[in-house]
Amino acid sequence: MAIRHGRYWALAAASVVVVVYGSAQTTGALWRDEVAVAGGTLNSGTLDIKVGPDGAEVDDYVLAALGSTNLGPNGSSQAPLSIRNAGDVPFDYRLQGSTVTGAVPLTLTATLVSTVGDCPAVGAPTGPVTVLYTGNAQGAQTLDTRALAPGANEVWCFHVAVGADPPQDQTSTVSFSFRADQA
Structure with a gap:
């Protein structure tokens, strides 16, 4: 059992x-x-943002005109930067951020202008302008995006200013980074 x-x-x-x-x-x-999907077309493209002088845009560009030696109290410098959609898909872009290295505190104003000539080295930007950012140069970013079609470009006018009492014999460098997302 x-x-x-x-x-x-x-x-x-x-x-x-x-x-x-x-x-x-x-x-x-x-x-x-x-899931069965009805027939359709999938397209791919190239998203490519370039900066620098018209016709010679690159991925990394040194904006040498934005700066000066012996920039004194209440001094400023201004320079244009061309931004172009070198890809074949539209994108939305913005100033992602900025970094200031050095001891000189700087304020920044970024303005959209029609042409490089509308951002003179001295004086206010001319023509139709849109202020995109104004404030501390460290950590600057725009929240609103700008749309660029393939082959299109825009010109930003960067203005940096030193306060009334900057530290003596010091330097600062500003780096900008842009972000582009397919539209």
Whole structure:
């Protein structure tokens, strides 16, 4: 009789293993999904933002005109920067951020102008202008995006200013980074 009870326990244990294994198989099937998609076209493109002088834009550009040696108290410097969509898809872009290295605190004003000539080295920007940012040069960013079609460009006029009491014999450098996202 003891052998009979052992067989029943073995059969019961085998049944539990089959039930557990079968349940795991069924649960795994619940995570699968398929969807048929009607015919369509998938396109790819190139998103490429370039900065620098018209016709010679690059990925990294040193805006040497934005700065000066011996910039004294209440002094300022201003220079244009051309931004172009060199890709073949439209994108939205913005000033992602800026970093100031050095001891001279700077304020920044970024203005959108029509042409490079509308951002003179001295004086206010001319023509139709849109102020995009004004404030501390450290951590500057624009929250609103600008749209650029493939091949189109815009000109930003950057103006940096030193306060009334800058530290003596010190320098600062400003780096700008832009972000572009496919429109």
